[in-house]
Amino acid sequence: MSPSKSELRAIFRKKRTDLSRNDIEVLSQQINLQVQVFCKQHPELSHFHIFLPIERLREVNTHYIMEYLFSEGKNIYASRINRETDEMETILLEPSMSFKLDDFGIPIPQSSQIADDELLQVVFVPLLAVDLKGNRIGYGKGYYDRFLAKIDPDVLKIGLSFFEPVKEIPEEDFDIKCDYCITPNNIINFSH
Numbered sequence: 001m002s003p004s005k006s007e008l009r010a011i012f013r014k015k016r017t018d019l020s021r022n023d024i025e026v027l028s029q030q031i032n033l034q035v036q037v038f039c040k041q042h043p044e045l046s047h048f049h050i051f052l053p054i055e056r057l058r059e060v061n062t063h064y065i066m067e068y069l070f071s072e073g074k075n076i077y078a079s080r081i082n083r084e085t086d087e088m089e090t091i092l093l094e095p096s097m098s099f100k101l102d103d104f105g106i107p108i109p110q111s112s113q114i115a116d117d118e119l120l121q122v123v124f125v126p127l128l129a130v131d132l133k134g135n136r137i138g139y140g141k142g143y144y145d146r147f148l149a150k151i152d153p154d155v156l157k158i159g160l161s162f163f164e165p166v167k168e169i170p171e172e173d174f175d176i177k178c179d180y181c182i183t184p185n186n187i188i189n190f191s192h
Helices: 005-017 021-041 063-071 143-150
Strands: 047-049 075-082 087-092 099-101 107-109 122-126 156-160 180-182 187-189
Touching (some): 021 180, 021 187, 075 107, 087 143, 122 143
Parallel strands (some): 047 075, 122 156, 156 180
Antiparallel strands (some): 075 087, 180 187
């Protein structure tokens, strides 16, 4: 029998905790190299939504990806949580922006401009684990599930993971699958 979502969440939180700070930086740089390969394969893509890494959760350091995308002249967006609606709002990022950490340790731009979700072509999705069909496990708060449900279904959803996919994650009706997952060694296309 496959592990439950909560069991998988615990397993992958532990796997992340076992990574050293140096491991995280090296693996994040390798993921960035795979993102560069992906972008070269898809030159038509120019509007990328990225998550800003939460250090205490030991997330992929996406600053490497942002630097690359800015150097290629791409438009980059992120989200902030609207505390009144508890929903993610899309904001435009600029190369020179400075960030401060909010109460949850999430980097927030000092100044930001709300952007239209309709511009997005790619969303890089944070996750703890992904399976061979593109099902993902996040942190259990549902922010990304709600965000992905409200944007155009044709937007590419790309998970970023330090680890290769597991065989199976239990599916729920509200889950939205990734189209791809980029790991340090692979670009996995789930639509084949």
